[in-house]
Amino acid sequence: MGGQSGCISTLWTGKKRQSGRHFVPNLTIGAPVVSSLREHTEAVLDCHLMVTNPEDYVGPLKDAGADIFTFHYEATEHAEKLCREIKDAGMKVGIALKPATEPDEALHALIDAGLVDMMLVLTVEPGFGGRKFQSAVMPKVAALRKKYPQLDVEVDGGVGPATIDEAARAGANVIVAGTAIFNAPDPSKVISHLRTSVENAA
């Protein structure tokens, strides 16, 4: 979505990494799957880590070929150090916020310092696909877009044809969608719909 910033509108079918360690109740994929995917695609591998100690995964995901390492702001006491480690490893930094987490002064300082490439605003409680989009989170998206026109702002959770316009109007330029795409009779049609909505909101 160009929006105020001219950001390139894109729709990444990012790889979700919901490895356990108690941040979310379910285990899904890990670095070995990312590494296998890397061998077959040039696509952006945007790895959203829903893990308790994200610091432990910088090396494994770097070695696996991840492009974006997105960790949960709630899952570490050392966000600045982790941002620097991710960048030193040659990956982009994403910071994810659960619906109830608002950006605080420390997070704004990280973004202002240029340590954050993307903010992931979850519109569902993390862990499982197919949950209902929480419109109440949109003001957080809009505030981030207003304050940081150049920043990639990603929305994830319950995004589909019925909710994409709301997310795009709020300022999201990176969209994560699972159920809406994988359950669709024609997934490519849904992807085009999502991409068009983001581009039109620019």
Ligand SMILES: O=C(CO)[C@@H](O)[C@H](O)COP(=O)(O)O
């Ligand atoms: O994994 C999460 C959040 O933890 C899900 O939000 C998926 O990333 C997308 O799922 P859908 O809501 O699009 O089915």
